[in-house]
Amino acid sequence: MSSLPHSTPSIGLQAQQLAGGPSAQAVISDLDFTWPAGLSWICGDEGTGKTTLLRLLAGDLQALRGQVQRPAGGVFWIDLKGPEHDATLVQDCWQQLSSRWPQWQANHLHDLAHALDMAQHSHKPLYMLSTGSRRKVGLIAALASGATVTLLDQPFAALDLRSVVTLKEILEEAAQVSHRAWIVADYEVPDDLPLASVLQLPVRQPPGNSLGHYAP
16 A cells, blocks of 8 residues: 655654653653654653653654754644544545645545545544544544654554554555654554664663663
């Protein structure tokens, strides 16, 4: 199911002494890490800052210290859980996002909507969807965005088995792409996907060492 672009924009997302969190709390502190092209994983228990880190990387949450160097081609992040999205139609959500992303892949979105059994729900507002289907709306948008870096937060949660299998196939394909980066945050590191890097949260730093570099 490939319709990935063939251009080769600058790759890599880098955090430098990054610190931040909601309500000015440094859930993430002094993080130095570079995510390469391919598929990477951020893992950790509940409350370790997985979602916070994704938001910091996307610029959805302002850092308290440090910086994030983002590549040309953008960093895609979306969270549709809030009630402000309830009345939005699925098709309108995708249409609005397509206008913001120059490399948006409409054909890929069409294929994904059918593969993840969402084409039949495109006319519905988000509040009418199950938790899993609502999550799929954001997943499909992320996968079709064409962004150089795509951030996915617990993408398998609340999905049916068929959709889990389909998503793993998509991520396995994405792992082989040399001109895009995919960063997934979840509780555990998968043993059936080829990963370019792994970051375990919380970052446990050796004494006297402020760096937090982890890789498989």
